[in-house]
Amino acid sequence: MNGKHITKLGFERAGIGLALAAATERERAGATRDDILAELRAVQANPAAHVTGVYAALAADLLARAAEQGAKAGVALREQPLPYPVWGADLIDAGARTQMDVAMRLPVSRAGALMPDAHVGYGLPIGGVLATENAVIPYGVGVDIGCSMMLSVLPVASTALSTDEARRLLLKHTRFGAGVGFEKRDREDHGVLHESTWEDQPLLRHLHDKATAQVGSSGSGNHFVEFGSLTLERPDLGLEAGHYLAVLSHSGSRGFGAQVANHFTALAQKRHEGLDPAAKKLAWLPLDSEDGQAYWQAMNLAGRYALANHELIHARLARALNVRPLTQVSNSHNLAWTQVVDGQELIVHRKGATPARAGQLGLIPGSMADPGFVVRGRGHAGALDSASHGAGRALGRKAAASTLVKKEVQAYLADRGVTLIGGGIDEAPQAYKRIEDVLERQNELVEVIARFTPRVVRMDTGSEDV
Template identity: 50%
Template sequence: MKKISGKDLLRIGFEENIILGTVLQFCENYQGNLNKGEVLSQLKKMVETPEFTPKESEFYDLAQQIIQLQKSLETDVIPLNESPTEFQIFGGEHIEEGALKQMQTAIKLPVSVAGALMPDAHQGYGLPIGGVLATKNAIIPYGVGVDIGCRMALSVYNIDELFFLENQAKFKRELIAQSNFGAGNGFRGQYKSDHEVLENKLFQENDLLRNLKDKAWAQLGSSGGGNHFVEFGIIEFAERDEVLNIDKGTYVALLTHSGSRGFGATIAGHYTQLAKKICKLPQEAKNLAYFDLNSTEGQEYWLAMNLAGDYASACHQIIHQKMAKALGAEVLATVENHHNFAWKETWNGEEVIVHRKGATPASKDVMGIIPGSMTAPGFLVRGKGNTEAIQSASHGAGRQMSRTQAKKEISTSDFKSILKDHNVTLIGAGLDEAPMAYKDIHQVMEAQKDLVDVVAKFTPKMVRMADDGSRED
């Protein structure tokens, strides 16, 4: 196995303390069959949750050492509440234990006011994906997430299904021509797009953002890696929608999912590390480190987060504008919503900061899009404003397999077979994004019928994703 360095361990989340030395010594003496990447993948899980390491694992003894050392390092920490507020769980029978434990920790923060777990929830870093947390005058960078402002955007065209079926070669050609995928990828020279978001004064006032402007410009209008996509599908309105002014029927639509690219990821990493230095929490809660919103650092992050959200929106606008122009299509309606963000809202009569990490805003009559998978339908929805859910809903079907598990358990032949069965054309994507890696969207929607009303159903037909397995979120 190639040597693992201290820099490798710092990169995956370990800090410069006695634990780092212990883990380095373990790596130097490691005699197992895993390669460097596989060992680092196992160690990364142990940064936050060493207690989840199974007894049969060759890393179990190391995990126990880490747990003991973490306890010895816990001095001058902010204690968690011993009697936390209860939080509502939607679709709990389909939510893994790790996500539940993370939410139980988050609700114990001294700044936590209310919480809720959406039916697509699964374990993440700090706040679980699918977690909603309301805090009192505090902002948690990892409560927002790495891909700040990640969102869905939908354009409904004046094109019928038959035209799409008869002209799939044209749609495929434009899908490839008008989209750009992969972690670190972007545009150069004459292919760069312009948008007013790049004129934001924060690019001059904040040193971190100033140094990121060129990267932001290069990646403007691109989609990144992971579960991000640009896809054509058929959207069906069972009845006329007066708000969107769309008649009953089926239409071709473009649906996109992506966020703030490397720009947002760098902001998230920088301010998370800063929060951890300022806000010392017990080991199980360290990734929930927060800023007082009135502090200089809190205001810096709040402004940077909002800029990253505006940037993510600009990326979608450019993709949708380019596609409509290329197709010569009239856009009948557009809907956009974001997740991985924090909002100032009123809850039970007081102003709170609502973190939705992988959760869709669902205030009364607010519209959103909840996708399934590349072979399962997504839904255009209208929020009901459910207070128990902190006016939120799921942001998708949610994973039921980790990426590693999906790659091990799903075969290429099974992947191709399910695509064929659903008549879906796929450009890019790996086994980790196969439909079988995701929960049943119908079960998820049933678990949140008190949170949203379905306005229309979107069925994917042609999907493009990153083809290199890259991730930024």
């Protein structure tokens, strides 16, 4: 037996070598050429019947290629979306509803929900929650994997820190923008950079230097670090009622997470080349596939890295004030989790949605000049234990930049006593829904625990400085 005999049977690529190896083993066992050719044809005809024994590797390869070809041939969407609950329907534009409808037509979808801050995103809408069976959707998580919030309550009177000092601290101890990080001499270390996980994939090894260079910094867009006042109307969070100085930050996994998202999205789209164009951005990876497991590993590492960025930001500021936080709250809102839904273990994607299990603390910010809130989840099954992750955009970035008036935005900030460092008009408060309206629509999802009022806010410059 040689390669020509194998290729004449129609075996391709790795299958040729696997078939030849099996044929060689059968020859050593005394099988004739005709016997081997007949056996190889039988494996071709029904590989599922040969998943054990000498032809097992060849059969596995044939089954994998059949699955791949089936995916490329086309994946039919459901004719109608599965039903899903919506909170704050009057606040949500038609585009976000259309995107959620497409997501609920995927053959792997099992349940979903739409939060009141929902607006159009790539693939799954921002504010969308989607539960799938044995499938993870990179764009169901989002490009900024692990994007998250953190609040530190400090043992300092809320009025003790002057605006000038707060501004100086933010300028010195935070960094913002695409590709930006601290100078090497000022960069801090974190345990997440020393995890062995970085060595498990070539992609992660390649991105380790980028992650190291940007650790402890924040991205662009709606990311921020701000000093403000936290108000507790009654004792909670291990604190007495009253007003406290606090730091609130919003950041993610930087360029590292973005490259992970784009890499695995490309793999998912290649796997499902025949997917309906309307659902192209929702291409998925089977969780039990090699690529699916690789994404899951990289996604969770990006989530830990994002929280590490927050930890370093808050540690720098607390150290500069020579204090230790009284308490901290954090949550991620761009991740996928395994979760039991109606007795079945599913993959729950929260793209711009806050986990809100019963008793779970979370953070829901407003805008650069509007309050944010510490909340406690009520564990609503219909919402898949979720809540909004913020106020949500009322205007897209381009619309905000072209329609909002700089003087009016500045007057809004001044009226609320907010000092802004950086920030673009595309992030102006008027570009967002009213946070009070968003919270009102989800009373059954979360309980408000405390109110954060921003005072000095730092962001990236955006499309135009405010």
